[in-house]
Amino acid sequence: MVFPERFSNLPAYAFPRLRSLLDAHAPGGSVVHMTIGEPRHAFPDWVGQVVADNAADFAKYPPNEGSDGLRAAMSGWVARRYGVTLDPDRQLVALNGTREGLFNACLALCPETVGGRKPVVLTPNPFYQVYAVAALASAAEPVFVPATAQTGFLPDYAALPAEVLDRTAVAYICSPSNPQGAVASPGYWADLIALAEKHDFRIFADECYSEVYRDTPPMGALQAAAQAGADPERVVIFHSLSKRSNLPGLRSGFAAGGPRSIERIKQLRAYSGAPLPLPLQAVAERAWQDEAHVEQSRARYRAKYRIADEVLGGVAGYSAPQAGFFLWLPVRDGEEAALRLWRQTGVRVLPGAYLSRDVDGENPGAGYIRVAMVAEEQEMQRGLIAIRDCLYD
Incomplete structure (x- = not known):
């Protein structure tokens, strides 16, 4: 049976790749999920x-x-x-x-x-x-x-x-x-x-x-x-x-x-x-x-921006996001950092290379991890502190 060739070189989707990288290893602490951009703020009660x-x-x-x-x-x-x-x-x-x-x-x-x-x-x-x-x-x-x-x-x-x-x-x-x-x-x-x-x-x-x-x-x-x-x-x-x-x-x-x-x-x-x-x-x-429920949720994200700035502001290369709910944090190697973070702390993040494509031998995401700021504020702060102490101190 013949299959189309145009999709044959697609890399595996980011999250199956992440499971292959991490799931063979035990987490090094209480698990904090900071990978997928799935909002966890309450939706409107109506x-x-x-x-x-x-x-x-x-x-x-x-x-x-x-x-x-x-x-x-x-x-x-x-x-x-x-x-x-x-x-x-x-x-x-x-x-x-x-x-x-x-x-x-x-x-x-x-x-x-x-x-x-x-x-x-x-x-x-x-x-x-x-x-x-x-x-x-x-x-x-x-x-x-x-x-x-x-x-x-x-x-x-x-x-x-x-x-x-x-x-x-x-x-x-x-x-x-x-x-x-x-x-x-x-x-x-x-x-x-x-x-x-x-x-x-x-x-x-x-x-x-x-x-x-x-x-x-x-x-x-x-x-x-x-x-x-x-x-x-x-x-x-x-x-x-x-x-x-x-x-x-x-x-x-x-x-x-x-x-x-x-x-x-x-x-x-x-x-x-x-x-x-x-x-x-x-x-x-x-x-x-x-708009009322949107403004309430936005206020919480603004509080999360402040937490991220306080925890990571001293990290070399930290770029405070203008919008959205992801942090794009510089590391030496995204896969190595994600695996080390998981094995030592239980914090789960996404290697930046999984969101990028190699062009002329360069992958612009290889030196980053993506961190989703979707968890409750206290849990998010705990995860960011673990990231800082594990990867940057």
Whole structure:
């Protein structure tokens, strides 16, 4: 039997690799899980009641693009948050979590050729692994662009050769970035949008961490595009309730952009997507309308930033994240550090190389570990102290 070759060189997904690295060894203390970005703050207490009130709708097939009420709530949130007005019927589609959308949007919008040549999909390195798989599934060439301390932990796409940029169909960008917590400035957005206009590619903006920040709300890609007067088809944004509302199990998100882009995504999704059940759409609709629970959760993350700064502020190379809930900590070797930490302390972290790809013999994540600040504050502080004392003292 013949299998497709385009996926044959994919490395194992990060968390199976981590289990292979650590699970043969006993933990050196009480286990503290700091690997996966699964929010553990309480979700709104009204969630269960909304599900119960709408339970009869489990008997109905849900609309694939999202109910009218849900899309109106999503577009209303975009207007309040970014000052951008969207047509909820033509410029927005509900998703079953944003990973699905980040993948299917590439299938729907990446052309077969660019100027008669194989298209390029740009992705930061380190990156959310779905970006690369979406490129391969679209028969495009993924190009991994370092997002390092030297580039402000965001990719410098403008530094790429013109030959690559002229073949580019899609550029993924994550702001706030996973894993580094960097935020794209207004200037960064303006330059990227101008580059996309010059070389005629789309920007896929993964903004799932946009509501977890220290002080200033991060600028959004649609907001920047509107200010620049860019082609509305130039940008597609992706948002989720997983981090914003501590509802990763709800699997609710959306994509928004120009009407032709969203039409193509909807068309593909009609065949390949899994719509959210109507009772869960009712929960999502209310969640997008409510900011009180988001502000409460954000206050806790701000307290966690302070804890991290206090515990790790003296560590050489420590970069306090601007947003998101990950720490990107420099070490000599990420795998060695993760294994030593597990065997000596019981703290479980992710080697940075598992989120990155080797390019020209270099892996920009190899000298880092990613630490998720999702545990209760006291447990998180204990884990960070163990990291500091084990790896840096």
